Amino acid sequence: MKTKEFALSIKDVSAEGVVEGYGSTFGGAPDSYGDIVLPGAFAESLAKHQKDGTMPLMLFGHKADEVPIGTWDEMSEDRKGLWVKGTISLDDPLGARVHTALKRRAMRGMSIGYEVMPGGAEPDPKRAGVTMLKALGLWEVSLVNFPANRRATVTSVKSERMEEFARRLRDGEPMPVKEFEDILREAGVPKSMAVQIASVGYAKAIRSESEGEKAKDDALRALKEAAASFLPRT
Structure with missing residues (x-):
């Protein structure tokens, strides 16, 4: 073999x-x-x-x-x-x-x-x-432990932490900002970007949960802007 x-x-x-x-x-x-x-x-x-x-x-x-x-x-x-x-x-x-x-x-x-x-x-x-x-x-x-060819990948494995994150959002008990930041970093998001997304966009989104649709839209826009600020410019 x-x-x-x-x-x-x-x-x-x-x-x-x-x-x-x-x-x-x-x-x-x-x-x-x-x-x-x-x-x-x-x-x-x-x-x-x-x-x-x-x-x-x-x-x-x-x-x-x-x-x-x-x-x-x-x-x-x-x-x-x-x-x-x-x-x-x-x-x-x-x-x-x-x-x-x-x-x-x-x-x-x-x-x-x-x-x-x-x-x-x-x-x-x-x-x-x-x-x-x-x-x-x-x-x-x-x-x-050691690869010889760098092209084959495991593309999807279900995350129990992401499942918990989604469940808590549905139940109205969102994760603390730091825990969401940890999930982003585990998914491969750079540290500075994970901190910005979690502490700005996500934090504002969960604070706005009970403040109506306009507040939710503003929070979502802030989340997108936080992420976009770290993306490469073309």
Whole structure:
């Protein structure tokens, strides 16, 4: 079995451990091994898994001698690459540690374990040392620490803090400004921008909740202006 790593970019992680994104991407520049995965490379393997009622394993660091840290529930190819969605086992100590690392954005990569099918690879006629991968048998998709290719990403993982934020707004009990600022920073908003949005726009919005529609519109406008002041000017 061969392995191939891809970059992992976390947005949020759900309390239930749900994660989704791309285990591999198609085309682009060769990865650190000199390989390029072509569209359709996983089609035959995914079809076989579906026929057999199986799914590639979810492992940590390709540790096939340990039980999987969760399950991949869905996999498919789209124009970008191999899209995957699964659930980490939070009652497993290793799964819980991986979940925590994802929440803290400490985890750096995703990696596939595969075999090249007969006739599934050929050299790029235009670039020496580059191999085009056309047909791969997919065994597992691991979460790993170090990526080799920076294009595959986890694009969506449900955030329990954002869920709580929305619920408290609906219940008329908005979060304190500092907590909202923390959520913005966890989502990747720069510190100065998060402070400005939370302390100006959001603070005014929650103060205006009981002051009528015009006050709400003014607060929303202030929130947009606070965010716009930090965006690049063209």
